[in-house]
Amino acid sequence: MSPLRRTPLYDAHVRLGARIVPFAGYEMPVQYSSIRAEHEAVREHAGLFDVSHMGQIHLSGAGAVASAERLVTCEVASLQPGRARYGLMLNESGGCVDDVMVTRLSGDALFLCVNAANVAKDDAWIRAHALPDCRGQSDAGKAPGRARPFPALDGSTAYRSPAVAFLRGAHLRWR
Numbered sequence: 001m002s003p004l005r006r007t008p009l010y011d012a013h014v015r016l017g018a019r020i021v022p023f024a025g026y027e028m029p030v031q032y033s034s035i036r037a038e039h040e041a042v043r044e045h046a047g048l049f050d051v052s053h054m055g056q057i058h059l060s061g062a063g064a065v066a067s068a069e070r071l072v073t074c075e076v077a078s079l080q081p082g083r084a085r086y087g088l089m090l091n092e093s094g095g096c097v098d099d100v101m102v103t104r105l106s107g108d109a110l111f112l113c114v115n116a117a118n119v120a121k122d123d124a125w126i127r128a129h130a131l132p133d134c135r136g137q138s139d140a141g142k143a144p145g146r147a148r149p150f151p152a153l154d155g156s157t158a159y160r161s162p163a164v165a166f167l168r169g170a171h172l173r174w175r
Contacts, residue, residue: 007052008149024116026053046155054150055119056139057112057126063133064108071129072100079104089114089122098122113150 004027013020018029029050031038041047059068068076074087084103088096098121101113114122123138130136153161 005053007050009050009052009151013050024053026116028053042155044156046153046158046161049152049154050150051113051152052148052150053116055112055114055116055122056148056150057114057119057123058105058137059110059112059126059130059134060108060137061133061135062108063131064110064135065104067126067130067134068102068110068112070131071126072102074102076102076104076110081106089125091125097125 002025004022005025006027010020010027013029017032019031020027021030022028023030038047065077072087072089074085076085079085079102081104084101086099086101089098089100091097098114098118100122103111103113105111112122112126119138123136126136155161
């Protein structure tokens with residue numbers, strides 16, 4: 001059994017008193033206070049989650065959007081930059097390869113967030129089925145220490161949170 005990996009935010013989680021558990025090959029925070037209190041906080045306000053363990057795939061080039069339209073169930077062409085949609089990546093028989101969040105970074109650049117355990121499989125599927133003028137780059141096979149922080153903000157007031165401006169700026173610096 002290989003040792004558990006750590007996200008770039010692991011030390012911050014420990015410093016802030018998170019309860020750490022094994023999840024998808026990583027040491028991940030499961031809670032800081034109580035599950036109920038954290039659930040209510042996100043339902044009523046917002047919560048920040050470490051999803052750095054998730055698979056990160058970037059598509060770019062003239063065929064990126066058309067390739068994504070072929071690969072996922074959600075409409076990608078109408079996405080505005082900075083907006084995201086949830087969809088499924090399906091195989092030829094209509095079975096689910098994985099679920100995915102697709103974010104449009106710019107006109108011909110997309111970011112796909114896939115399940116951590118499936119990133120290598122998803123990357124191979126995309127490469128096999130993308131159009132020739134679509135370039136892809138993923139974190140499949142990269143050393144754990146090379147991962148970049150990937151915070152996700154969720155909740156009913158998340159869109160109004162001051163963290164949104166910070167996260168937008170931080171994302172631009174990480175690219």
